[in-house]
Amino acid sequence: MTTTTSTTSTVPVLSVRGLEKTFNIGGLLSRKRVRALGGVDLDIAPGEIVALVGESGSGKSTLARCLARLEQPSGGTFELEGRDILRAEPRGASRSYRSAVQMIFQDPFGSLNPVHRIGHFLERPLRLHGAVTRAGLEDAKRRLMSKVDLSPELLERYPHELSGGQRQRIAIARALAVNPRLILADEPTSMLDVSVRIGVLNLMRNLCQEQGISMLYITHDLASARYLADRIVVMFAGEFVEMGESLQLIAHPAHPYTRLLISAVPDPTRIGSFDPLERARMRHSVVSPTTCEWAGQTSTACSATTPVFHTLSELPEHRVRCGLYAPPSDAPGTAIHLTNSEQETVAV
Amino acid sequence: MRTELLGINDLSVEYKTGTGTVRAVDGVSFSIAEGEVFGLAGESGCGKSTIANAILRLLKDPAVITGGSIRFRDVDVLTLSAAELREFRWRQIAMVFQSAMNSLNPVMTIGDQIADIYTTHEGMRKRAALRKAGDLIELVGIPGDRLRSYPHQLSGGMRQRVVIAMATALQPPLLIMDEPTTALDVVVQQEIMSQIKDLQREFGFAILFITHDMSLMIELSDRMGIMYAGRFVEMGPSKDIFEQPRHHYTQALMNAFPPLTGPRTTLRGLGEGTRFTHIPELEQVAPNHFVAPTKDSDIKQTVMK
Numbered sequence: 001m002t003t004t005t006s007t008t009s010t011v012p013v014l015s016v017r018g019l020e021k022t023f024n025i026g027g028l029l030s031r032k033r034v035r036a037l038g039g040v041d042l043d044i045a046p047g048e049i050v051a052l053v054g055e056s057g058s059g060k061s062t063l064a065r066c067l068a069r070l071e072q073p074s075g076g077t078f079e080l081e082g083r084d085i086l087r088a089e090p091r092g093a094s095r096s097y098r099s100a101v102q103m104i105f106q107d108p109f110g111s112l113n114p115v116h117r118i119g120h121f122l123e124r125p126l127r128l129h130g131a132v133t134r135a136g137l138e139d140a141k142r143r144l145m146s147k148v149d150l151s152p153e154l155l156e157r158y159p160h161e162l163s164g165g166q167r168q169r170i171a172i173a174r175a176l177a178v179n180p181r182l183i184l185a186d187e188p189t190s191m192l193d194v195s196v197r198i199g200v201l202n203l204m205r206n207l208c209q210e211q212g213i214s215m216l217y218i219t220h221d222l223a224s225a226r227y228l229a230d231r232i233v234v235m236f237a238g239e240f241v242e243m244g245e246s247l248q249l250i251a252h253p254a255h256p257y258t259r260l261l262i263s264a265v266p267d268p269t270r271i272g273s274f275d276p277l278e279r280a281r282m283r284h285s286v287v288s289p290t291t292c293e294w295a296g297q298t299s300t301a302c303s304a305t306t307p308v309f310h311t312l313s314e315l316p317e318h319r320v321r322c323g324l325y326a327p328p329s330d331a332p333g334t335a336i337h338l339t340n341s342e343q344e345t346v347a348v
Numbered sequence: 349m350r351t352e353l354l355g356i357n358d359l360s361v362e363y364k365t366g367t368g369t370v371r372a373v374d375g376v377s378f379s380i381a382e383g384e385v386f387g388l389a390g391e392s393g394c395g396k397s398t399i400a401n402a403i404l405r406l407l408k409d410p411a412v413i414t415g416g417s418i419r420f421r422d423v424d425v426l427t428l429s430a431a432e433l434r435e436f437r438w439r440q441i442a443m444v445f446q447s448a449m450n451s452l453n454p455v456m457t458i459g460d461q462i463a464d465i466y467t468t469h470e471g472m473r474k475r476a477a478l479r480k481a482g483d484l485i486e487l488v489g490i491p492g493d494r495l496r497s498y499p500h501q502l503s504g505g506m507r508q509r510v511v512i513a514m515a516t517a518l519q520p521p522l523l524i525m526d527e528p529t530t531a532l533d534v535v536v537q538q539e540i541m542s543q544i545k546d547l548q549r550e551f552g553f554a555i556l557f558i559t560h561d562m563s564l565m566i567e568l569s570d571r572m573g574i575m576y577a578g579r580f581v582e583m584g585p586s587k588d589i590f591e592q593p594r595h596h597y598t599q600a601l602m603n604a605f606p607p608l609t610g611p612r613t614t615l616r617g618l619g620e621g622t623r624f625t626h627i628p629e630l631e632q633v634a635p636n637h638f639v640a641p642t643k644d645s646d647i648k649q650t651v652m653k
Contacts, residue, residue, distance in 0.1 A: 056504065056533045194560040194604045195391035198615045201606075220533040227606035227615070250608055264538035265608055268566035268590050279538075 011082060012043040013181050013214045014067070019076035021062050021238075035331050036062040038238040039076060039307075044182065047212040049205065051229035051246070053222055053261065057332045059238035060218045064184045067216070068103045069093035081181065099129045102175035106187040108167035112159040118170055119155035125177040144173040148203060165196030172203065182214045189224065201228050222265055226250045231317075234258045236286065237331035239307055244318030254294075254312060254320040257286045285323075292323035350381035353522055353554050354403070354441075359416035361398050361407065361578075372398045372411070374578035382521065385548070385555045387569035387586065389562060389601060395578040396558045397446070400524045403556070404443055405433055420522070439469060442515040443524040447531055451511060452499040458485070458510055459495030465517045480517075487550075488513045488543055505536035509543065516547055524556045529564070541568060562602050566590045571636070574598045579627040584637030594639040596647065597624065623648045 021037035024030060037059045044050050052060045065071040067078065069085075069092060077086055080100060089097060105111045112121060122141045126132050132140040142152045148169040159167055168188060175183055185204065189197045205228055208215050219225050225232050226246045233243040234257065242255040253259045260282040292302045298310040302324045309319040361373040373395045380386045388396045401407050403418055405425060418425040420440060428436055445451055453461055462481035466472040472480070482492035488509040490502075499507055508528065515523055528544070529537040541564065548555060559565050565572055566586045573583040574597065582595040593599045600622065603615055626646045630638035 055535045193392040194601070198604055198606070202614065222534070223606045223608050226608060227612065247612060261534060262608070264534040266538075266541075266561065266563040266567045267608065268563055268586075 010045055013046050013048075014042070014044040014078065014080055014216075015082075016040060016042040016063075016067070016078040017076055019063065019066060019078060020074045021059075021066055021071060022074045033330060035328065036238050037066065037073070038327070038331060040235075040238075040240055042233065042240075044214045044216060046181075046214055047208055048231065049208055049215045049217055049229045051217045051219060051225035051232045052235055053219055053225050053232060054235035055220060055261070058235045059332070060220075060235055061186055062238075063235075064103065064186050064216060064218055067182075068101060068184055069097065070103075095129065099125075099178035100181045102178065102180040102183050104168075104171050104175055104183060104185040104188045107191055108164055108171055109159075109191070111171055112167055114159050116158075117155065118157050118159070118162070121170060121174050122155070122177055125174055129178045131178060140177075144177055147176060147207070148173045149199075163196070164192050165200060168192060168196075168200055169203065172200075172207070176207065176211075180213060182216065183208075184216050184218070186218045187220070188217075190219065190221065197224070204228065222250065222261060234261065237327040239327060239331070240321065241286075242318075242320045244315065248315055248318055252315070252318070254318070255286075255323070256282045258320075260286070287326065289323050289326055294320070294323065350384065352379050353382045353384070353421065354380040354556075355417075355419040356399070356403070357417045357419075359399070359402060359418065360414045361395070361402055362412055362414045364410045364412055372578050373402065375416070376575075376578070376580060377416075378573055378580070378583065380522065380554050380556060383548075383552045383554050384571065385557055385569040387557045387559070387565040387572035388575060389558075389560060389565050389572060390575035391560060391601075394575040396575055397526055398578075400443065400526050400556065400558055403524065404437055404441055406443075438465070438515075438520065439518045440520055441522045441524060442518070442520045444512055444515045444526065444528050446527045452507060454499055457496050457498055458502070462495070462510075462514055462517065465514060469518055484513045484517055485510060487547070489539075503536075505532055505540065508532060508536075508540055512540070512544065512547070516551060516553070519551055520553060522554045522556065524558070526558045527560075528557075530559070537564075544568070560601075561605070563605060574601060576624060576627060579640070580630055580638075581624075581627055581640045581642070582638065583630060584634070584639075588634065588637050594633060594637075595642065596622070597642075 018039045018041065019037060020039050023034050023036055024032070025034050026032045040063065052063065054060050062071065066073045073086065077084055079085065080097065085097060119141055122144050123137060126137060126140050141155055145152045145155065150166060150169050154162065154166065162170065189200050192200060201224060204215065207213060217225065217229055229246050231243065232246045232249045234241050234255065236257045242249065242253070242258045250262065253262055260279060263279065294310040295302050298313060300308050300310050302322045304324045304326065307325045308322045310322055312318045312320060356379065357377050359373055359376045360371065363370045363372055376399065388399065390396055398411065402413055403425065405428065407413065413426065423436070459478055459481050462484060463474060463477035466477035466480055467474060478495065482495055485494065486492050490506055490509060494502065502510065512528065529540055532540065557565065557569055569586050571584065572586045572589060573580050574595065576597050582589060582598045589598060593602055606615060624642060624646055625648050627640050627642065629640065631641050633639050
């Protein structure tokens with residue numbers, strides 16, 4: 001097991017083991033493959049918010065799409081409240097699974113059908129999943145609207161009459177309509193205007209706290225991950241590289257890739273800009289590592305071929321992938337483009 | 349003080365529609381010096397992009413420039429004829445648009461698209477233009493052999509770099525960048541920002557940089573203006589504004605992004621509650637630092653629905 005949760009006594013809502021996804025790329029007969037997800041393990045406790053951070057193409061969304069059953073994983077298992085989902089429902093998700101696991105997408109402009117009124121989007125899940133009687137429908141819709149701090153008058157409007165922030169709140173209300181146990185939120189604020197982002201983040205946190213819903217929050221915005229999530233998991237090239245309590249992880253990043261990500265966040269207090277060569281060197285040390293800074297310090301033995309995790313002794317929740325392990329070359333994001341002179345400098 | 353490159357005086361832009369008129373830019377004045385990086389910040393709908401489009405005379409109906417002047421060196425931009433505008437755009441002021449990655453033509457190779465600039469604007473032969481195109485994309489860290497690639501074969505970050513390189517192709521003295529990194533992840537954003545800085549150091553062009561990300565803006569720009577509902581609420585050197593934001597709205601905008609350090613406290617969003625009903629003319633509060641003296645009576649608390 002490579003993850004622990006802060007509440008080890010309770011049964012996790014979601015428990016992922018060795019989940020893999022490989023995509024064939026190129027034509028129909030092409031044998032070229034790209035390993036988008038390379039066997040990841042993750043537990044999410046009830047009411048916990050876990051942020052998954054990493055650059056584009058690191059496999060964050062692939063993981064969420066596998067969990068939402070929008071992609072069929074190539075290997076591994078995951079359990080929802082102790083039930084092995086891939087074994088129980090091999091062909092596709094059941095309705096009960098869909099009501100337990102809901103997804104919120106990045107683009108609130110694309111996720112609401114423009115020809116329907118807002119009320120329709122809430123009515124459909126309420127009726128399909130049989131959560132309410134026909135008579136209680138109006139009441140249920142109004143309750144949902146007040147949960148996401150919107151006026152019930154908006155139920156009669158069309159999506160184009162709403163702002164991006166309001167639309168994303170509708171998407172959240174729609175997810176809540178079926179009483180989910182877990183919400184997969186794939187960059188829910190990255191397309192929203194700065195003026196409404198914090199409001200949506202606050203809403204999501206309050207909902208998780210009040211109703212005990214768990215959330216997997218996917219983002220490349222480290223600051224919002226730190227703001228919202230209890231725990232952060234850093235992903236690179238389809239694998240986890242570091243995980244830990246949010247504030248700890250951002251304050252004391254251990255893995256070079258985490259440091260690279262944090263260094264890329266604009267920070268006006270930093271004097272001068274970050275040296276691009278230093279950045280290239282960090283990336284190089286992730287892709288082609290030579291040493292492990294934690295070798296011998298922890299009980300876990302180093303390995304260059306399997307991704308083992310060292311627990312940093314002073315911070316038991318904080319785990320970091322062994323520095324000696326190099327991701328396989330068919331994983332995305334491992335190609336680094338350097339000019340010859342840069343490569344020489346990096347090699348030194 | 350450096351010489352003035354762009355001077356905007358009392359500019360107003362209105363959107364005239366059947367149901368009424370919206371004043372998107374309301375009597376705005378500012379200037380950009382040669383080689384200076386000036387930032388425009390504010391939430392969506394505050395008029396940032398409308399100003400950018402007005403400078404290049406790209407506004408189309410129902411948007412109308414209803415007042416003020418735009419001077420670029422000795423040129424009165426608002427009086428240029430269509431033929432003069434064609435000469436003026438790109439050579440004098442080039443623009444990198446929001447979601448610029450999608451502005452590349454999907455059925456032409458990168459090389460042909462860049463070479464087009466040189467053959468059209470400088471009358472170069474195709475072969476020489478392609479050679480220059482190769483130099484240009486190497487400048488932004490893309491290998492020259494990618495000239496034969498189509499846009500879909502490049503990553504989002506690479507496409508964005510191509511677009512930025514294209515904007516600098518004719519070495520214009522002013523570059524307008526409208527949210528150049530909004531759709532990109534942090535690592536790529538950082539790479540592109542450092543590349544923009546390098547290009548600027550090399551060519552010495554001025555930049556009008558538009559974003560809602562205050563941290564990014566403070567890192568890049570020399571001076572910045574914060575806009576609200578078509579008006580400036582604060583303008584001054586970025587470092588001064590960062591150290592001591594004076595206007596309520598500037599403070600709110602800076603708090604709209606959660607910090608990476610310090611304790612985790614609950615933040616309030618910008619749109620929640622506070623509205624400004626009247627924004628007076630800017631007054632100087634420190635050298636080069638101007639703030640609109642907003643009174644408490646100009647602030648209206650509303651319940652957000």
